[in-house]
Amino acid sequence: MEDSHLVELLWTTFAAFLTFATFSFLYKDNPFYKFAEHLVVGVGAGYFVVLLVLTSLKPKLWDPLLAGQWWYIIPGLLGVLMWMRFSKKVSWLSRYPIAFYIGTSGVAIPLYMYNSINRQISSTLDLSVGFGSLTAFWGIIIVIGVLTGLMYFFFSKEHKGAFGGLAKIGIYVLMLGFGASFGYTVMARISLFVQRIAFLESWGRMIGNFFS
């Protein structure tokens, strides 16, 4: 067997060990799980630091400065000011880059407003959006669902009588939503598990080939 195959087998075996170590948490917390958890966090943090240096710091600050574009020193200094948070005396200086960052995020406010409120209201009231031949019917169901769902969260009026009945319909609408989310969540988790089973199957085959 070639060296490269042996190396691949060793790394895959290590990955299989980490898979078992992670699953062992389902029984109870243990040192193997802790090892796998700390390894992921450590490797992830280290990888991200290197990536940030190579994709941001070098091309967006270091290289332009070396090329004589001196004005790049301004964002560089703002970045340095962020680190002042670690000193009690001068931590106030970090507010300047944070203010700059929050200020630029202001571009999102009208877009959020348009997307999450205006568009959603108009789509909810648009009865042409629906399913198959019963488009208008489902459109009305959606309008009723949204209104009753909102009524449930209206706490300035006691949930009694007709209002209480509508709020109760709202609860059922919310339950339907939570049920759909739960079903999807089960699917997501099982997907991850099945993929690990598929990986362990391929690892087993690799081991078998190695010894045969």
Place this chain on the structure above:
Amino acid sequence: MNIFEKMVGLDRRWVFLFLFVVVTGAYFFRNSFSVNVTTTREVRSIYDFVENLDPGSKILISFDYDPSSLAELHPMSRAILMQCFRKGVRVIGVTLSQYGAGMVEEAFRKFGSEADSLYNTHVEYGKDYCFIGYRPYPGFVILGMGENFRIFFPRDYYDTPLDDLPIMQGVRNYDDIEGVIAITSGTTADMWVIYGNARYNMPLALGVTGVMATDYYPYLGNAIFGLIGGWKGAAEYEKLIGEKDAATAGMPAQVAAHLTIVLFILIGNIGFLLSRRSKKTGN
């Protein structure tokens, strides 16, 4: 403790063990089950979108996920890429996930060579697809690409200037491509909707993890033209392109797992109701 209280107080590890046995069994005997995957309009609309593009058209696919979501999102990435390569639709790839770059680069190479052997194509880097890499702060990157791809990505993942890539000739921003498909496992989906579609109004479709899917259905028809949710969505796409792969293979295990969980929910609720009744009657 009577049997009903025992049912309610069942140690969750028994549930895990039972689920493990059921899912593993269903996965290994997957060829013995036949799960009929029905296609939905939200997935079909993405398939139709790509299918109706002319060969040589360009789309942007943003692979905004990392290896922890690979199991869920790679099948849909593969299905879409295979369709693009078969159709001759050119793909500009990007990732807004810090841990995604290496994974995406490998995916392009792997699926490109799979397309070559399956469809007898010759998928070529720079001409049929390119990968421009990763930049941090996704919201700003999405806004920046709306002005000019070269603001954040003067060079691709392999350090080649974007202008040297044939696929990037004549491509300045979203106006010069047919649309964006963002396959995402986090908040970048919101950013694509808000900073991408709401700001630049380009056609946008999302491929998301199962956990996220219900959050993005309200955007269907107004901000996004299609949605692929988790493995079920990926299995639908595999059916549409006529190739059964990982997602389809996992469907029997999914069905078995869902039935098992429904069973446990029923047992738990029946146990709860009966134990409450027996407490009331004092037995």
